[in-house]
Amino acid sequence: GENVEQHPSTLSVQEGDSAVIKCTYSDSASNYFPWYKQELGKGPQLIIDIRSNVGEKKDQRIAVTLNKTAKHFSLHITETQPEDSAVYFCAASIQTSGSRLTFGEGTQLTVNP
Amino acid sequence: DGGITQSPKYLFRKEGQNVTLSCEQNLNHDAMYWYRQDPGQGLRLIYYSQIVNDFQKGDIAEGYSVSREKKESFPLTVTSAQKNPTAFYLCASSLMPQGIRSTEAFFGQGTRLTVV
Numbered sequence: 001g002e003n004v005e006q007h008p009s010t011l012s013v014q015e016g017d018s019a020v021i022k023c024t025y026s027d028s029a030s031n032y033f034p035w036y037k038q039e040l041g042k043g044p045q046l047i048i049d050i051r052s053n054v055g056e057k058k059d060q061r062i063a064v065t066l067n068k069t070a071k072h073f074s075l076h077i078t079e080t081q082p083e084d085s086a087v088y089f090c091a092a093s094i095q096t097s098g099s100r101l102t103f104g105e106g107t108q109l110t111v112n113p
Numbered sequence: 114d115g116g117i118t119q120s121p122k123y124l125f126r127k128e129g130q131n132v133t134l135s136c137e138q139n140l141n142h143d144a145m146y147w148y149r150q151d152p153g154q155g156l157r158l159i160y161y162s163q164i165v166n167d168f169q170k171g172d173i174a175e176g177y178s179v180s181r182e183k184k185e186s187f188p189l190t191v192t193s194a195q196k197n198p199t200a201f202y203l204c205a206s207s208l209m210p211q212g213i214r215s216t217e218a219f220f221g222q223g224t225r226l227t228v229v
Contacts, residue, residue: 041225043203043205043220043221043222044203046217049217089155089156101146101158101218103156
């Protein structure tokens with residue numbers, strides 16, 4: 001089955017700096033790659049996603065890149081703010097299994113004021 | 114408001130007892146999922162259902178059971194056979210993918226189960 005690895009497990013940045021989280025996946029059939037943000041005690045919320053026919057997608061301060069050849073994708077957050085502090089999860093979905101998502105292990109991002 | 118609701122938020126169970134976690138959605142989604150979250154291990158799939166009266170085991174189904182009698186409801190029972198049930202449980206739902214497009218999964222706020 002699909003295996004998703006996520007790095008780093010913790011990331012601490014100063015307010016205003018950029019943060020980058022990287023994920024790799026194992027199954028070349030995966031075609032959907034969402035990123036979720038989870039605040040303490042809450043359920044994850046989708047912040048951005050990318051499909052395999054696109055190499056990059058941007059939404060204000062958040063961007064995601066996908067390299068299908070290398071089977072890795074990354075989340076980029078620019079001009080970080082304290083409210084960006086949370087756990088971020090990447091995930092991958094294989095078309096033939098519907099929307100069943102395989103998640104990375106998460107990155108605890110801390111933005112220091 | 115449309116959404117996915119889990120209840121209760123906190124649940125305490127004595128060892129050896131079964132307990133059922135509720136998950137309801139009014140998004141008219143076909144698919145529903147249960148995930149377990151432990152510190153440092155991300156989200157692991159327990160069970161999922163793509164249609165009413167049908168469900169499949171995920172990666173860690175042992176010690177759990179589910180039912181899908183209604184489209185909007187997907188309760189999870191943690192049985193006494195689950196050896197380490199203390200965890201944060203998350204329910205999610207999504208539209209079934211149309212063609213090649215996988216769709217967003219919406220999560221509930223979670224239920225924290227503690228075995229005492």
